[in-house]
Amino acid sequence: MLRKDYYQILGVDKTATPQEIKKAYRKLARKYHPDVSGDNPQFRQRFNDVTEAYKVLGDPERRKIYDGGGVEQAWFNESNFGNIKDIFEKTYRQQQEQAKSEGASERPKTPPKSSAGKQSDKSRFNFGDIFSHIVDSVQTRLDPEDKEPETVKKKPKETKAPSLDIEQPLEITLEEAWKGTRKTVSIKREKPCVLCGGAGQVSGQSCHNCFGKGIVQSSRRIEVAIPSGVRTGSKVRVSGEGNSQGDHSGSLFLRIELAPHRFFRVEDNGDLHCDIPVDAAEAAVGAAFSVPTLEGSVKMRIPAGTQNAQVFRLRGKGLKPLRGSELPGDQYVTIKVMVPKFLSQRERELYEELQRLAPDVRRDLYP
Ligand SMILES: [Zn+2]
Numbered sequence: 119m120l121r122k123d124y125y126q127i128l129g130v131d132k133t134a135t136p137q138e139i140k141k142a143y144r145k146l147a148r149k150y151h152p153d154v155s156g157d158n159p160q161f162r163q164r165f166n167d168v169t170e171a172y173k174v175l176g177d178p179e180r181r182k183i184y185d186g187g188g189v190e191q192a193w194f195n196e197s198n199f200g201n202i203k204d205i206f207e208k209t210y211r212q213q214q215e216q217a218k219s220e221g222a223s224e225r226p227k228t229p230p231k232s233s234a235g236k237q238s239d240k241s242r243f244n245f246g247d248i249f250s251h252i253v254d255s256v257q258t259r260l261d262p263e264d265k266e267p268e269t270v271k272k273k274p275k276e277t278k279a280p281s282l283d284i285e286q287p288l289e290i291t292l293e294e295a296w297k298g299t300r301k302t303v304s305i306k307r308e309k310p311c312v313l314c315g316g317a318g319q320v321s322g323q324s325c326h327n328c329f330g331k332g333i334v335q336s337s338r339r340i341e342v343a344i345p346s347g348v349r350t351g352s353k354v355r356v357s358g359e360g361n362s363q364g365d366h367s368g369s370l371f372l373r374i375e376l377a378p379h380r381f382f383r384v385e386d387n388g389d390l391h392c393d394i395p396v397d398a399a400e401a402a403v404g405a406a407f408s409v410p411t412l413e414g415s416v417k418m419r420i421p422a423g424t425q426n427a428q429v430f431r432l433r434g435k436g437l438k439p440l441r442g443s444e445l446p447g448d449q450y451v452t453i454k455v456m457v458p459k460f461l462s463q464r465e466r467e468l469y470e471e472l473q474r475l476a477p478d479v480r481r482d483l484y485p
Contacts, residue, residue, distance in 0.1 A: 124171035124184065132185075136176070143172035253440055255342045255354045255372070282361045282368025288354070290344060292379045296412045296437060298346035305340065305370055308333045309362035316364070333363075347438040348374045349388055381410060388437035388447025393454050396420065401455045411435040411449055418451065426455035 125132050128142045148154065150165035174180045284307055290299060310316035311328035324330035342356055352374040360368025376384055383391040394409055404422035408415040411432060418430065429452050436447020461469060 122167070122171070124175050127167050127171040128175060130175075134175075136178070139172065139175050143168060143176065147172070253345050253348065253352060253354055255344065255356045282363060282366060283371060284360045284368065285353070285371040285373055287375050288344075288372040289375045289377050290348075291377050292382055292384060293412065294344065295348050295374070295376055296346065299344045300341055301344055302339055302341050303372065304337060305359060306335055306337050307359065307361050307370070309336050310334075310364070342372060344372075344374070345440065347388070347440040349384060349386060349437055350374060350376045351386060352440070382412075382449075384437070385447070388439070390436045390447060390449040391452065392449065393452050394418075395454045395456045396424065397456050397458070401425070401453065409449075409451055412437075420453065424453055424455075426453060428453045 125134070128134075128139060128146065130138055130142045134142070146168040147165065150161045150168060152162055152165060174184050284305070286303070286305065288301060288303060290301065294301075311318075311325060311332055311334045313327035314320050314325035314332060316332040318325055318328065318330045318332035320326075325332070328334050340356070340359060342354065344354055348354065354372040354374065356370040356372065358367045359370035362368075381392055385391070390412070392410070394407075396405065396407075400407075401420070401424045402422065404420055404424070406417055406419040409418045409432070413435065416432065416435070418432065420428075420430065429450050432449040432451060434446045435449035438446050458465065
């Protein structure tokens with residue numbers, strides 16, 4: 119890896135003050151930020167370079183190491199990167215991941231839990247999907263122009279023109295994400311015109327099939343296997359179903375969105391959250407009851423003295439991991455202590471007796 123000239127990247131002098139460096143960085147970061155520059159890969163690269171440069175020159179310690187010509191990009195190996203808090207921290211983490219895959223030695227102590235995209239596939243690097251998973255799909259072609267349905271599992275191509283990739287959203291239920299599922303999706307893609315072979319002209323005349331464009335829109339329906347464990351932001355790659363140009367076809371990326379669930383809230387890391395109502399007496403003396411999980415009901419026990427909003431964890435009951443090296447998510451149960459709105463005569467008598475017996479809960483308040 120060549121030593122990069124961070125001063126040149128930020129357009130500042132070697133003697134620049136921290137304020138000047140910060141100012142230069144903010145200006146360039148705004149200019150090249152993917153939200154502004156869209157999908158332009160050159161600008162994205164500039165943005166990454168600028169951010170990288172600022173991470174070094176913006177930190178007096180790292181700048182000193184860099185100025186001393188010390189270990190190339192020594193800061194990549196630092197495990198503590200929690201003290202620089204700014205909106206570009208995610209990019210920095212991605213660079214950590216990339217540096218790691220390029221052979222930098224130490225793992226950061228706190229790798230982003232869900233950052234498991236294909237790090238080697240740099241052409242896919244995008245500010246927006248740093249934390250997304252990319253998984254490959256087993257796919258069945260349903261298109262009638264194919265002779266018979268075939269199931270293919272293809273390795274992702276490492277080098278391909280990014281412009282041929284297409285992406286579209288796919289909403290699935292939480293249950294489908296948990297189990298894995300098969301979905302039929304309709305895709306529209308561009309492929310070379312068969313009549314003119316992509317030239318746009320036939321015998322010197324504008325091709326009437328593609329109106330001289332050389333490409334035609336084609337629609338097809340394919341059935342795609344969605345692996346178990348996907349979550350919102352996961353991308354399921356279907357090789358060869360992107361746009362076509364010559365002999366090359368890009369990939370179709372299905373961007374998973376989980377439909378809202380009536381019981382569970384889902385976190386990006388695969389954890390689930392739910393609320394369980396508990397009546398006041400159960401909270402006071404403890405109780406055991408059934409709690410729904412994606413695998414079916416499980417028995418859960420709360421101790422005497424459980425408080426409202428107390429949270430219990432059901433380990434491993436969240437979404438399954440997408441990779442063997444990861445842990446499944448957990449299910450977090452938040453206790454909602456319910457106080458009865460209406461009391462029978464007998465209940466009222468008992469609550470009144472409890473009221474007399476109980477110590478004053480406000481005794482320790484500020485006088
Ligand atoms: Zn044509």
